[in-house]
Amino acid sequence: MSYTHLEVDARGPLRVAVLGVGWMGRFHAASVAQRVPGLVLEAIADPDEASAAALARRLGVAKVAADADTVLADPDVDAVVIASPPRFHPAQMSQAAAAGKAVFCEKPAALTLSGLDAGIANVEAAGVPLQIGFNRRYGAGFARGYRLVREGAVGTPHLMRSLTRDPAPLDPATIKPHAIFIETLIHDFDILNWFNSDAVAIDAHAVAAALVRPDWAPAGLLDTAVVTIRYDNGALATAEASLQTSYGYDVRLEVFGPDGMVTAGGAPEPDARHYGSHGVSAGTHQLNVELFHDAYVAELTDFRDLVLAWRAGIDPARFARQRPAMAGAADVRAALAVAEAAIASLQCGTAVAVDHSVRQATA
Numbered sequence: 363m364s365y366t367h368l369e370v371d372a373r374g375p376l377r378v379a380v381l382g383v384g385w386m387g388r389f390h391a392a393s394v395a396q397r398v399p400g401l402v403l404e405a406i407a408d409p410d411e412a413s414a415a416a417l418a419r420r421l422g423v424a425k426v427a428a429d430a431d432t433v434l435a436d437p438d439v440d441a442v443v444i445a446s447p448p449r450f451h452p453a454q455m456s457q458a459a460a461a462g463k464a465v466f467c468e469k470p471a472a473l474t475l476s477g478l479d480a481g482i483a484n485v486e487a488a489g490v491p492l493q494i495g496f497n498r499r500y501g502a503g504f505a506r507g508y509r510l511v512r513e514g515a516v517g518t519p520h521l522m523r524s525l526t527r528d529p530a531p532l533d534p535a536t537i538k539p540h541a542i543f544i545e546t547l548i549h550d551f552d553i554l555n556w557f558n559s560d561a562v563a564i565d566a567h568a569v570a571a572a573l574v575r576p577d578w579a580p581a582g583l584l585d586t587a588v589v590t591i592r593y594d595n596g597a598l599a600t601a602e603a604s605l606q607t608s609y610g611y612d613v614r615l616e617v618f619g620p621d622g623m624v625t626a627g628g629a630p631e632p633d634a635r636h637y638g639s640h641g642v643s644a645g646t647h648q649l650n651v652e653l654f655h656d657a658y659v660a661e662l663t664d665f666r667d668l669v670l671a672w673r674a675g676i677d678p679a680r681f682a683r684q685r686p687a688m689a690g691a692a693d694v695r696a697a698l699a700v701a702e703a704a705i706a707s708l709q710c711g712t713a714v715a716v717d718h719s720v721r722q723a724t725a
């Protein structure tokens with residue numbers, strides 16, 4: 363008996379480091395290590411070194427650092443997944459890009475448009491690929507709904523509605539100011555923009571309150587919000603969020619136009635129903651990593667393909683055009699611009715124009 367020698371890719375698998383292995387980063391790290399063929403988890407960085415080390419042992423990773431700098435300086439790291447808190451995103455994407463590493467960055471990729479513009483400018487100057495973690499686009503119902511709307515199933519949208527209801531027990535002390543717009547509703551802003559991608563958002567008008575924890579209202583907590591958005595093709599949209607539901611993780615979209623309506627999300631889990639004397643009941647997903655399990659894996663699979671294409675000399679922008687769900691710099695900028703307008707609107711009480719002008723700043 364002897365070996366059969368096969369043609370293999372001499373460049374080997376992509377070696378990925380994950381920066382920040384809290385709730386989201388832990389899932390991404392496991393996807394890199396176990397769920398996406400062709401990716402290898404090379405290193406992880408998190409200031410909470412004890413829990414990072416425990417995760418590394420579980421996933422069989424030898425390299426763990428308390429600081430992202432160590433990982434970003436590691437020549438064995440080809441690409442990074444940034445899942446640290448958003449205030450670190452612009453600097454970490456800039457540093458990764460300067461070191462020639464491809465970047466997958468969780469939303470929102472910055473807390474402000476000026477910070478985001480600086481991070482994007484540095485990535486573009488370095489010429490490395492950048493993908494943003496707008497996973498909702500990869501949900502099966504959302505992907506199918508997108509195809510239908512793009513094929514003209516509803517005509518030019520008249521009314522659009524996107525909502526997020528999060529079942530995580532609300533700890534008001536951990537909610538950062540305006541997080542409902544910057545971290546939660548940014549998903550809705552992106553999905554509305556994506557489904558209506560022939561148009562741009564003109565302005566946003568927000569109302570918000572602390573209805574889950576009114577006792578935290580004096581401290582400025584916002585746990586419930588509605589934003590109306592006008593688009594330049596006439597479409598009127600609403601995005602709404604609650605940071606606490608009693609019944610599970612609930613994410614839905616409606617796109618209504620002259621020729622019909624497309625909906626996505628809101629499906630019970632799985633498709634089993636209980637028919638009894640009480641009537642009919644069905645389960646719900648409780649966690650984002652349950653509801654969007656396959657979507658999170660699919661976005662990293664696209665990232666792998668993007669980076670491999672880039673290594674093979676294909677322009678990342680050209681490659682991204684073949685993957686309609688893949689979100690990039692312009693998409694996260696458009697979504698964060700709506701979030702900033704919503705926050706400004708809350709402060710002045712009227713609709714605020716969405717800022718589409720890119721600013722010069724430093725990360």
Ligand SMILES: NC(=O)c1ccc[n+]([C@@H]2O[C@H](COP(=O)([O-])OP(=O)(O)OC[C@H]3O[C@@H](n4cnc5c(N)ncnc54)[C@H](O)[C@@H]3O)[C@@H](O)[C@H]2O)c1
Nearest residue numbers: 381382383384385386387408410430445446447448468469
């Ligand atoms: N796409 C989604 O559905 C989704 C869901 C949840 C969170 N997120 C995003 O993921 C990011 C992380 O959120 P999370 O819920 O996992 O938060 P988290 O607080 O659970 O985890 C953040 C982790 O980053 C670590 N950290 C802090 N400073 C760091 C630094 N400078 N470098 C590296 N790591 C650092 C923390 O110790 C912590 O372990 C946020 O941008 C959030 O918006 C996305």
